[in-house]
Every structure is written in C-alpha cells, then in structure tokens.
Amino acid sequence: MKTVRSAPVKVSSKTPTGIAGFDEITGGGLPQGRTTLLTGGPGSGKTIFALQFLVHGARECGEPGIFVAFEETSGRIVTNAETFGWKLTELQPKTLMFLDAQPLPDLVQSGDFDLGGMLAALEAQVRTMGARRIVFDALDMVISLLPDAAAQRREIYRLHEWLLAREVTAIITLKAGSDENGSLSRQPFGFMQFMVDCAVVLKHGVVLGVSQRSLRVQKYRGSGFDEDEAPFLIGRHGFEVIVARAIGRVDTQVTNERVSSGIKRLDTMLGGGYYRGASVLITGFSGTAKTTLSGAFAEAACQRGEHTLFVSFDSDCSEVIRNLASVGIRLDRFVKNGRLRMLSARTIAGSAEVYLARIKALAKEHGARCLVIDPVSTWSKPGSDLSAQSVAERLIDWSKGGGTTLVCTRLLDEMSGPVEGESPLQASTVVDTWIHLNYLVQAGERNRGLSIIKSRGTAHSNQVRELILSDAGVTLADTYTAGGEVLMGTLRWEKERAEAAAHEVAEVAGKLKRVRLDAEEAELEVRLKSLQVELEAKQAEKALLIRSTQSHEGELSRGRTRMRELRGADAAKPVGKEDSP
Amino acid sequence: MSRCDLFQFRLYVAGDALNSAQAVSNLTALCRAHLVDRHEIEVVDVFREPQRALADGIFMTPTLVKLAPSPTRRIVGTLSQTQPVMQALGLEAVGA
CATH class of the missing domain: 3.40.50.300 (P-loop containing nucleotide triphosphate hydrolases)
Structure with missing residues (x-):
C-alpha cells in the first residue's frame, strides 16, 4: 500500500547565490527549489543580482540556469555583465541561456491569453539543459499585458506552480515604486509577496546627494535571516552586500607581536x-x-x-x-x-x-x-x-x-x-x-x-x-616640565641650554676640585714619605741605642765577673746582691 | 492591397486550452468572412513543438502571426475583439 504524502521538503537546503554577504544574511542563499521575489525601483540592481545568481550557479555549483529577459535584450545584458568580468560567453549556451521574451512594441493584444507558450518552451529548455536555476527578469512587463487583474493573478499562479513542480530555484524580479519600503502591497502584484517563499527588497536612495543602496530580506519561509537593512554596492565584481560580522564569530587569534x-x-x-x-x-x-x-x-x-x-x-x-x-x-x-x-x-x-x-x-x-x-x-x-x-x-x-x-x-x-x-x-x-x-x-x-x-x-x-x-x-x-607644564619649542630649548650651561659649570667645578684634591693627596703622600723616612731613621737610631746599651751592660757584667774571678771572692753569691753597696 | 493577396497565418496554441480553442475558432470565422479562398492557417501546438516556440520567440499563447503579406504582425489573445484584429491585419478596407 502506498501512502500519499507531500514531497519531503528540506527546509534547510539553500542555494548559494555567490553574492558576497547575501548568503551570510540568509544563512546560505535562496530557498532551494522555491521562488524568490526580488523587488526594487529603477536602477536598484535587480538584474545584476539575478544574473549573478545564475552565473554563480553555472560556474561554481554545476547548476545550469536560464535567464528570461522581459525587458532588456539579452545582448545588452551580456554586454553590461562584461564589466563585472563574468565572461558570460564562455557559459553560453550550455550552462547559461538567455531567452529574449520582450513583448514587441507593435504587439496587438486581443482577448485573453496566457503564458502557456513560454512555459512549454521553458519546459523543453529546462529538460535539455538540466537547468536548476531560472530567472524571470521584469515579469511585470508581460503580466501587465493581460487584460484584467484576474488573468494576471491566474498567470502568476500558473508560473509559480510550474516552478514549484519543476523544483527549480527561481528569482522573479519586479519593479517597485521607489517609496520608503519598496512595497508592492498597493500595486497590482502585491499578492506575489505573499505567494513566494522568499522576498527581497532592494532600495536605492539618495541621502544628501550621496547614493545609498540597501537590501532587505522581507520574508524567508522556514529560515531565520538577518532582518535589518544591509547596505550593498555594485562593485567591480558584481553585487556585494555588506554585513557586519556575525555575532557568533570566533575570536581572532591575538598576538603579542609588536x-x-x-x-x-x-x-x-x-x-x-x-x-x-x-x-x-x-x-x-x-x-x-x-x-x-x-x-x-x-x-x-x-x-x-x-x-x-x-x-x-x-x-x-x-x-x-x-x-x-x-x-x-x-x-x-x-x-x-x-x-x-x-x-x-x-x-x-x-x-x-x-x-x-x-x-x-x-x-x-x-x-x-x-x-x-x-x-x-x-x-x-x-x-x-x-x-x-x-x-x-x-x-x-x-x-x-x-x-x-x-x-x-x-x-x-x-x-x-x-x-x-x-x-x-x-x-x-x-x-x-x-x-x-x-x-x-x-x-x-x-x-x-x-x-x-x-x-x-x-x-x-x-x-x-x-x-x-x-x-x-x-x-x-625629551620633555621638560616646569611648574606643572610641559615645556616645548623654544622654552624647551632654553631649558636645555640652561641645563647644559649648569652642567658645564658643575663639570668645571668638579674638575677644579679634583685637581685640588690631587694636589693635596700628593702633598700628603710626600709628607707621608718624609715621615716614613724619618721614622726609619728614628727606628735605626733606636735600634742602635738598644744595641749599644746591651753591649755596654754585657761589658760591665763581664767585667764584674772577671773582677770577681780575679778577686777569687765568693763566686756563688748572686750578682745583684753583691752589687749593692 | 490587392484582393488577390494570399494571407499566411501561423497560430501558436497551447494544447487544448480554452483560449487557444477560442482563438482557432475566431480565426477560422474571420477568414471565412473576409478571406475566402485566400488564406492558409498553420496551427502550432507549443506543447508538442516547444523548440519551435522557443526559436520563434513565442511566450504567450495563443499568438497569431501573420507571415504574409508583409509586414508580419503578431496578435496575442483569443482574437475575440474583431475590430482591432482586422485593423492589425490590414483588413479594414476589405469588409467595407
């Protein structure tokens, strides 16, 4: 038995646009297999955004794409894109194809019609190319030819259903009034914003003469996104959305290098x-x-x-x-x-x-x-x-x-x-x-x-x-502070000079003192020397004196002993006692 | 414009869609009324020949292309409003 259930929808799968910053805002790109509505005033960059989405798919993701041009001819779009260095001719027609669907100016409309022809042609084309991405640029050009609002609504829904059934990731661009919100709600295609899974509004304003572009993701079913208006610019390599770095970023490695x-x-x-x-x-x-x-x-x-x-x-x-x-x-x-x-x-x-x-x-x-x-x-x-x-x-x-x-x-x-x-x-x-x-x-x-x-x-x-x-x-x-103030210029110079002069005086004085001290030292040394000599003389004198005294005494005692011997007196008697008178 | 001119039409239709069927019957009626024996109608079904629609740049159905006499003209829609269609085809004088 087979249970019928809706096709498994992977909410998380996203299709990268390759637009710097935009993929970060949306957490990966546009909803895969769904339709995104891109609205903006004249010159707001809708075509560039959409084309870059296709180019990125064809070049980087292996996803061929089809660009359906309702307003500008494909030739002009290709020429304009060359300024971004995208080299579209390399991609054409195998992975990137342009369909010129501009309504001819002399086209006569009589009675009701639908987009069946386009869808049939696209059906064949999608199948031959294996296209995964598709862009309808300025869809309003052809929709507005339809005789009444009901028919317009019917065709848009037909297109949307067709896109969903093919599971191709699509961008539909629409002109919007250049009012504050770039809002479509009062316009005939306002309901499209409710129909699609993702809506992006481009704004181009002039503030005090300076051009300011910004982009806002208005809705994104099944995904979180950065809701703020993000500035963007059309640079040398295409569309570039400027995002502040994510809050949850990893701290950069700090270094102690100076x-x-x-x-x-x-x-x-x-x-x-x-x-x-x-x-x-x-x-x-x-x-x-x-x-x-x-x-x-x-x-x-x-x-x-x-x-x-x-x-x-x-x-x-x-x-x-x-x-x-x-x-x-x-x-x-x-x-x-x-x-x-x-x-x-x-x-x-x-x-x-x-x-x-x-x-x-x-x-x-x-x-x-x-x-x-x-x-x-x-x-x-x-x-x-x-x-x-x-x-x-x-x-x-x-x-x-x-x-x-x-x-x-x-x-x-x-x-x-x-x-x-x-x-x-x-x-x-x-x-x-x-x-x-x-x-x-x-x-x-x-x-x-x-x-x-x-x-x-x-x-x-x-x-x-x-x-x-x-x-x-x-x-x-060097700074010189005086009275709590830093001295600069001439004042500093003066201070430096004064200090140098003072230093010189001190140096001279020091030198002088040293010389004087040297002299004193020399004098003392001389005196020390003469005293030393004198001392030595005294010492010699003293030694001589002692020696002469000793020999004299020895002489005396020897004399006495000799005398006693000569006298033959009591030799056993101590000398001292004998000596006393 | 000479009365003998042959009108060559090519009508692109989307299968059996209602507006396509209306266009076919409207065109047939118009030819029967104004271009007896001097018209050719080729009906191209874009569902069956999508590459042809692609090559010819047909994005809206039904689309009527008048190939001859020159200039070629394109008219989209069911061709229900006869007056503008006649005008576009250069047939105004014919009926008068």
Missing part, C-alpha cells in the same frame, strides 16, 4: 610599539602631523618587508610622498618595489560603503598586512553621517579579523576646543591605541604635542611629548 610605529621613541612610550593586528587611531587638528605619523608607520612596515596599503583621502599619492620625503620618510622606493600601494581616495566617489568595499578589495588584492587610512573622518561628511560610524567600526572589525594592523587618522574640527576626549565618530572606543596630537601654545609658540590617550594591553607613557619634525626624520623630544 610592530614598530616608525618612531623609536614612540615605540618606547608604547612599551615596544603597536600590537600586530591592532587598530590605531591618531586624532588631531589639521597640521598636527597626523599624516607624518602614519607615514612613518607605513615606512617602518615596508622596511620590515610587509605589504602595506596607504589610503589618502586628502591628497594625491604623489603629494603625500613628496610631503613625507621632506621629513625624511621616503616612501617612493617602496612604491617602486611594489610593497607599498598608495591609493588616493579622492578618486572614489560614493558613500562610505563604497569606500570600505574598495579599500577591502584593494587590501585583499595587495595582501596588505598594514593599512593606513588618512583620514578616516572624511567618511562622516554630510550624507554619510549615519553609515560612517558603522563603516568605521566594520573597518576595524574587518582588519582585526584579518590580523591587519590598521592606522587611521581623524581630523578634529578646527580648534573645536581643547577637549581631547571628543571624537566625532566615537570609534575611539573600538580602537586599541589612541594617540592624540595637539598644539600647545606657550610663550608665543605653537608646538606639536603627542600623547597616548589609551593603548590597550600595553604599558604606556602618560606624558605629553613634543613631536619634532625635521628633514632628518621624526622624533619625540
């Missing part, structure tokens, strides 16, 4: 340099040598043989190289040998997202281990304010994930106040090391001061140091 900041004494202040893979923020007003500091870092990286990417938003690359050469940072040789890649981002137009994507692509292409962005504050220009913050954070997150050491500078508003702690983008909380450059005005001078506001995981000096730029290079000067 990399030089390019300034010896700054390394010392940081207890050895920046950490490898750390993100460093250099803030300061204009002209506080932010670029110089980041240039020194780039040079040091290149000297270590590491590939480095230097992105300048302010100046042309040649200008940066020339300006840095004036302080002894010579980058041109590294540009020549290919280690350093300079990018003048003035040439990139677009939103912060575009910048980020370009920088990421370039860094990847160059294999950069060190990355300099000067300045990152450009991103917060009008029109990008909202996204700039998240872009900056994503940049830091991305560089950390790849173990890239990132140095970015940020221009503070000109003289916005002496507050050091203010950072317009608030990214300062995310960075590992924050170096602040400031002007210190003292005694009619403006000198550059450098201080380390924070540096995670490293002991660091808390002193404000003076940054000195000269044609010999960049260095940090």
